[in-house]
Amino acid sequence: MHSMTQRVSMALLMACTTALAHGQELEPRSFNNLPIDQTFVFVGAARSDGDLSPPGSSPLQDAELTIDGLAVGVSRTFDLAGSSAKADAVATRLCYEGEGLFRGEYVEGRRCEYADPRFKLTWNFLGAPAMSMQQFAGWQQDLVAGVSVSVNAPWGDYTSRQLINAGSNRWSIKPVLGMSKRYGTRWQWEAKLGATFYEDNDDYYNGAQLQQDPLYSTSFHVIYNLPRGWLSLDANYFTGGRTTVDGQKQDTRQDNSRWGVTWSRPLMPRHLLKVYASTGVITRIGNEFNSFGVAWLYRF
Template sequence: MIAALLFASLPFASMGARAQEIEPRAYSNAPVGVNFFIAGAVRTEGGLSFDAVPITDARIETTSAVFAYARTLDLWGKSGKFDVIVPYTHLQGTALYQGDPIERDVTGFGRGAFRMSINLHGAPALSLEEFRDWKQDVIVGVSLQVSPPWAQYDEGRAVNIGSNRWSFKPEIGVSKAMGPWTFEAQAAVVFFTDNDEFFNGNTRSQDPLYSLQGHAIYGFSNGTWLSVDGTWFAGGRSQVNGVLNNDLQQNWRVGATIALPIDRANSIKFSASSGVSARTGNNFDAIGVAWQHRW
């Protein structure tokens, strides 16, 4: 059971999907001093949107290898976690740019991220021995995720894996355990810096992107857990050289996640999500698998 509880929640999203990730158990508790290494793969297919507006009719496929490291921390007596995630992506597909067909086939690093989180209420910093007897009630946590502009980017191309800018994502999350069920809700906003090398020397800016997500998680007696997930995100309207684009986002996604403990040190997680409705882009399907080792 402890092996299942220790499955670190890291977002296995790629490129433009990063702001719309679905991530159950982001604010679960774990013993202090535990390390996690995670290796996974994510595939997306469909109408991904990119910074190079006005792209339409996108038929883009991506396949990403994702590597992550996380460590649980004692932050002033409260449980916390630091994690880093690095994707490496192959992108291929077609789209229309201002009515003209374009094609792209490129491989490179995707947008990595660093995150620090702390559980402010309901999840004290515990040793492994103390954690064995701990029972969750209500957890309230916050986090800050930072994504640097270190991904593949070519200002002369309309479609890239990266976006040549920083992003900052503060978030608050609440988790409530009720018997074998855990119910979670998260609210976040993503702030973007300007891309001053946008497509042939232009400058692109973007308004904040707001998001809500919820999860209903059921824990089985053998340590397996299953989550049904949903997320809504809105905002993010962009400007190019001060001219507003018609790309306000108001989108919904749903998904499911299942985590299977192999032994005390290893677990496997499978996830899938799909767009339900999308005002602009991001109506894509995604599937992922991840292996985790802890020590």
């Protein structure tokens, strides 16, 4: 029962996790099967430090930032067309401080704000039948394929008078296609392809219009299941996302890659802990930063 509870809850923990930008996510076990009719709550804290793009849209150049985030989320699993599915909602509070150049002038500051909330729907349409907790206890995964759609709503703190905002003042949507396969009792891999599409921001800094090309991403995870918990090596690549401000194309196309490690284990039958870290390995713009985080999940 302990092993089954671990398998159930840890995939949900990944689904709750939010990142600073969609293309930079490193979320292992996003497409694992789960028993239906389960509810989870999630609390996570993370720090990112280095040369990175702020969570919202910013005209800063050469920004050196430290961003501390606290995220709270809830997830629910359910039956969708005979296969397992889950819905997630996450709210995040960010505190950031840093410095950079704005039109050649040095600027610095510190502020705490609410980021845009995130909503996500995941459906494992192949190899993940909808099962109760009791049925799931004896099930063994082979190949699972699924899709997810996440939406960031423009409800976070934002003003066009500020150089940095936690909110983005625009909708974004990210569809993802993923596959996961398990080998024996220990090894598993997962691969994902996704793209983030952005609405225009018609109230960018000082009332300008911001447009952004889609950001395309892929990620791969190699997971080793420990006697209690699991360990994952994670890598991704994302490209695109070039911005245009008032019709003028900016030199902001991303061509970046990150790698990281994730470790998790159950604490008690209904409690789980996750610790993760990542860093940039290939950088064209805004990716030379390190991230560290810890998360706790409780299953009702």
